[in-house]
Amino acid sequence: MTFQNTLEFAQQLDSQDELKQYRNEFIFPQHNGKDVIYFTGNSLGLQPKKAKEYVDEVMDDWANLAVEGHFYANKPWWDYQERFAQPLSKIVGAKPSEVTVMNTLTINLHLLMVSFYRPTSKRFKIICEEKAFPSDQYMFQSQVRHHGYNPEDTIVEIKRRDGEHNIRLEDILSKIEEVGDELALVLFGGVNYYTGQVFDMKAIVEAGHKTGAIVGFDLAHAAGNIKLELHDWNVDFAAWCSYKYMNSGPGNASGCFVHEKHHHSNLPRFAGWWGHNKERRFKMEPQFDPVHGADGWQVSNLPILSLAPYLASAEMFAEVGMEKLIKKRDLITAYLEFILHEIDKEIPSAEFEIITPNDRACQLSVYLHGQGRELFDYLMKNGVITDWREPNVIRLAPVPFYTSFEDMYNFGQILKRGILK
Missing domain, CATH: 3.90.1150.10 (Aspartate Aminotransferase, domain 1)
Incomplete structure (x- = not known):
């Protein structure tokens, strides 16, 4: 044109x-x-405009039903998050069982790191992008220190070449190969927040898996913005915020992806009530029995007032595609x-x-x-x-x-x- x-x-x-x-x-x-x-x-x-309508609906149910809103609201609260499975799965290229909503972005990345960053004396390094969003940098540093490692020896940043604004794919792939069997985790942004560069996630996953590492993504600037095929790319895990391109409101709930290949694994996780077997949740059993799929990584009762505007937007995405x-x-x-x-x-x-x-x-x-x-x-x-x-x-x-x-x-x-x- x-x-x-x-x-x-x-x-x-x-x-x-x-x-x-x-x-x-x-x-x-x-x-x-x-x-x-x-x-x-x-x-x-x-x-x-629909966001207020969805929030008002929750407020009305709270006023008229109080605690019974968990089961008798127009959109019952106890399974409210399940309404996101279909629209979010299409937005990020996943199976419905591979996505959930909970908490906020950095909290979810920390929770996912519990499962997917399992350093050993030999395999302990993390590869990320230079000038990742500061919250991710702080998260990497604190996670590494939590496991007893020095961030300077453990976190490997892929840098831009002198005089260039963007990171070359060949530099990412060569660094992954170079770190090799010392590499525990590759965790990149899907889209760089500063430059807007979209990374070749499929190629990064393939390179990381070739070394035996886990590969995840922070999709804060990618979800609702670019074409994602998380399941087909074989991404291990990902998380994203909902308040940027998905218009859910300031500081609102985060989405998570966990590939189905991990759903039946014995990966450790920080457990909580809302990740427990849905059919037995209210029996108050002492032993944790995780929900099948990404919902099994949930921890706390969900913030329905926060999810309501997110659902209004997610349904709009489903309508348009x-x-x-x-x-x-x-x-x-x-x-x-x-x-x-x-x-x-x-x-x-x-x-x-x-x-x-x-x-x-x-x-x-x-x-x-x-x-x-x-x-x-x-x-x-x-x-x-x-x-x-x-x-x-x-x-x-x-x-x-x-x-x-x-x-x-x-x-x-x-x-x-x-x-x-």
Whole structure:
């Protein structure tokens, strides 16, 4: 397609967008009486209008049924999480028995590490990406120390080559081979939060398994954003937050994946009431009998008020399907990239560098060589909600559910005014 940097062309793309009606299903912050241009769905997705309806339903059941809501609510609380199995399995490419929802992301990664990081005197090292999200770095360090190892000797970071913004796949694979039989675990992000680089998870899994290691992923920036085939890729485990691309609300519940090959294993786990055999849970038995599948990794009674808005969004994903979301994602991100390049041509002082590689999803990280924090502040003051990362990068995520092509054009005009002011 040949793009044009005009309002008429952007509106034409919107008129042809098969997902355009879903924009009306979300609530936008307002700036001077108009919807903001929202680029931070990679940090916190917008609120679906259905979310309040689902939360109100739980509140009404709590008011009218109290404890009996566990069994007699319209959506009984004791098995509320089971409603996520089908939609989440399609989002992440899994079998329904391989997914569950519980806790929050870093807690779930810690719990999964109990099962999947089992260091020995010979096989104890962890491979991860350089500049993984800080929470993951803290988790790695604390887990390693918990097992009595020194993080400096145990955690192997795959680094970017000098002068490059992204990690090369060949460097990941060669480092896995090099660490070899000392490697206990590979735990990567599916999408790098800073650059938006999408990693070849299938190749990483194959390389890790070849050495005898376990391979897992933090999918915080991947779930609901890219095509995932966790079961077919033979991923051992994964976890993701729900409040970014899946629009569940701030700090909300995390999703987990555990491959079915581990469901009948004797892997250790931290057990709790909600992971116990569902049919016998209320018999208060002293011995833990885990639920079959990923639900057996649950620990505590579930936070139904948190799950309600997540379910509203998950059902919307099930209605649309990842294929249509990815199709629009690719087109609208390409259009945004085109507009950035057009402005760069018009205003040489702009000096934009898109550091996100072609292996990407809906995020473009833009290095503002000729600009600085003042430009970011100008955007924010003029109705563009975007994200600043040091030293001089703005992250732009045109989420296909609710951003429009007209948003991309209008952003370009605001950006141009900000540079020229």
